[in-house]
Amino acid sequence: MSETSSLFMRAIGAELSERIIPELSSADAIERANFSRLVLQNLAADIDVLPEVAAELVPAIRTAIAEALQELPPVAFGDKVDAWHKALEDIPSERGLACQREVAALRSLGAEIARGAADVVRERTAGAGQSKIEAALARLGSIDHRWLTTYDSACNRPVAPAPASSGRTEQPSTAAGPSPTVATVTAYLQRAFPQSPQIAATEVIPIPGGRSKKTFFVTIGGTEVLPSAVVIRQDYALRYEGTKVRDEYQPLAKLSAMGLPVPRPLLLEAAESEIGPPFMLVERLRGTAPGSYFGLKTPCPGAFRDLARMLASLHRTAPAELGFAAGSTTSNNLESLIDQYELKWRTNATKASPLVDYAYAWARHEARRDPGMLAVVHGDSGPYNFLIDTDRLTAVLDWEFAHVGDPAEDLGIARVYAEDVMDWREFRDIYVAAGGPEVPEHRVRLAMVLQFLKGTTLVAASGRNFEEGWTSEFIKGANALTGLRLIELRIAALLQRFQAL
Numbered sequence: 001m002s003e004t005s006s007l008f009m010r011a012i013g014a015e016l017s018e019r020i021i022p023e024l025s026s027a028d029a030i031e032r033a034n035f036s037r038l039v040l041q042n043l044a045a046d047i048d049v050l051p052e053v054a055a056e057l058v059p060a061i062r063t064a065i066a067e068a069l070q071e072l073p074p075v076a077f078g079d080k081v082d083a084w085h086k087a088l089e090d091i092p093s094e095r096g097l098a099c100q101r102e103v104a105a106l107r108s109l110g111a112e113i114a115r116g117a118a119d120v121v122r123e124r125t126a127g128a129g130q131s132k133i134e135a136a137l138a139r140l141g142s143i144d145h146r147w148l149t150t151y152d153s154a155c156n157r158p159v160a161p162a163p164a165s166s167g168r169t170e171q172p173s174t175a176a177g178p179s180p181t182v183a184t185v186t187a188y189l190q191r192a193f194p195q196s197p198q199i200a201a202t203e204v205i206p207i208p209g210g211r212s213k214k215t216f217f218v219t220i221g222g223t224e225v226l227p228s229a230v231v232i233r234q235d236y237a238l239r240y241e242g243t244k245v246r247d248e249y250q251p252l253a254k255l256s257a258m259g260l261p262v263p264r265p266l267l268l269e270a271a272e273s274e275i276g277p278p279f280m281l282v283e284r285l286r287g288t289a290p291g292s293y294f295g296l297k298t299p300c301p302g303a304f305r306d307l308a309r310m311l312a313s314l315h316r317t318a319p320a321e322l323g324f325a326a327g328s329t330t331s332n333n334l335e336s337l338i339d340q341y342e343l344k345w346r347t348n349a350t351k352a353s354p355l356v357d358y359a360y361a362w363a364r365h366e367a368r369r370d371p372g373m374l375a376v377v378h379g380d381s382g383p384y385n386f387l388i389d390t391d392r393l394t395a396v397l398d399w400e401f402a403h404v405g406d407p408a409e410d411l412g413i414a415r416v417y418a419e420d421v422m423d424w425r426e427f428r429d430i431y432v433a434a435g436g437p438e439v440p441e442h443r444v445r446l447a448m449v450l451q452f453l454k455g456t457t458l459v460a461a462s463g464r465n466f467e468e469g470w471t472s473e474f475i476k477g478a479n480a481l482t483g484l485r486l487i488e489l490r491i492a493a494l495l496q497r498f499q500a501l
Helices: 003-023 026-046 051-072 080-090 098-123 127-156 184-190 243-256 301-315 331-347 353-367 407-418 424-433 441-467 474-497
Strands: 201-208 214-219 229-235 265-269 279-283 375-377 387-388 392-396 404-406
Touching: 003 026, 003 441, 003 474, 026 051, 026 127, 051 080, 051 127, 080 098, 080 201, 080 404, 098 127, 184 265, 214 331, 214 474, 229 243, 243 265, 301 375, 301 387, 301 392, 301 407, 301 424, 331 353, 331 407, 331 441, 353 441, 353 474, 375 407, 407 424, 407 441, 441 474
Parallel strands: none
Antiparallel strands: 201 214, 214 229, 229 279, 265 279, 375 404, 387 392
C-alpha cells in the first residue's frame, strides 16, 4: 500500500461524514457508516502515521522490553526469561510500512511478558523479587502508554501533503476552495445587486460530473434582475488546473447572441468572493445530459443530428466574430494540441503508462500528414456537455475549451459517441450540408484518440492535486485513480481499430 492509499481512505471517510451519513435515516445504517469511517481512519493512520511514530519509538520499546527482562528474577519465571530474550532478538527491524509488523510483534511480546509478570505478582510467588517484577510491569506499561498517546496525537494532527517536485511556495487548499451555500450566495447577490435588497438564494445544489469546474444549481427569489433558476460555474482553487471561467464568458455571450443553443451568461465574478473562487452565473436550460465521458446512456440520434448542424454553424463563423484572434496563417493545430496535452501529461502524471506515451507519439505522426484547417471549435463536444429533451438538442454546455483549432477536433469527439446511435456518414453528410467544411477522415480518427489523450491530462492533474494535498476532495482522487485505467483501455481499443497496435 502507498501514501496515496491513505489519502483515499481519509477522503472516503470525509465523504461519509460530510455527504453520506447526513443523508441516512436508518439508525442501523448510520452506525454502520460511522464504524466504516472509523475503520478507514485507523487503516489510513497505520499507513501514513505509524511509520513516523515507529521510527521515533521502536528503539525505546525494544530497550524497555530488554530492561524489563533484566529485572525479572529467573527463579520466578524459569526458562521463560531466556525464551523472551530470544523472541526479542528474533523480531526483525523493519522500515517504512513494514514497520507495522515490527510494532505488532513488539507489542505482542510486551503483552506476553506483562501477563506473565502480572500472574507472578498476583500469585505472590516471587518472594524478594516482587518489587523488581512490579518495576518491570510498570516499565512495560509506561512504554506502551507512550506509544499509544504519541500515536493518537499523531493521528489527530493534519497530515502534511507530499512535497512538490517543483519547489512550490504556495499553501495547499485542502478543499479546493470553499463551495457556495445558500448564505454565501445570498450575501454575494445582495452586494452585487443593491437595487434588489430582497434578493436571496433559496437553494444551492451541487451537481456531480464536473471535473475541471464546480457546478451548482441555484434557485433565486426576491428579484427580477435574475431568472429564478440559474447555474453557478466555478473555478477550482487548485495548483494544477486548466481553464478559467473568465476565458469562456465572452465567447459564450457572443454565441448566445448568435442564437446557438448555449446557456446565456448572466454575470461574471473574476475575483475571490464570499462564494469562493471566481465563478459565472448562466441561465439554466431544460434537458438532461445523455451520457458521460465514457459513453452514452440515452440513445439520441436526433440530438446528434442537431449537434452536426450546430457544429457546422460554429465552424463557419469567423473567429473574430466570437472574440478569438485567428492568426495570420493556417497551422497544424492538432499537432499543437498534442504538444500541449503531452506536456501536461508528462508534467503531472503520477503513474506511468507506456501505452499513453506511445499514443502521443502515434498521434504526432498522424497529425503531420497534412496541415489541417482553422475554425472556432468547442473542444469538448461529448454527450456529457450537452442537454437533450425528447431526443432534441437543447443546449451545448461548458465552453471552457473553446479555441481556434481544427474542426476535426469537434468531429472526432462527436464521432466517439455518435457511432453508438447512427452511421457516421449520416452525421458527416448533415454537417457538410449545413455548411461545415470537408474534413479528412484520417484527421477525424486522430481526433477520436485525442479525446482520450486529453483525458490523460485531466486525470493526471487531478491525481497530482490530490497526492500533493492541494485538494482532499474525494471525487478528484477517485477520478485520478479509476479514470486513467478506463482511458488507457479506450485508447488501446481505438489504436487497435486504426491498426496502430
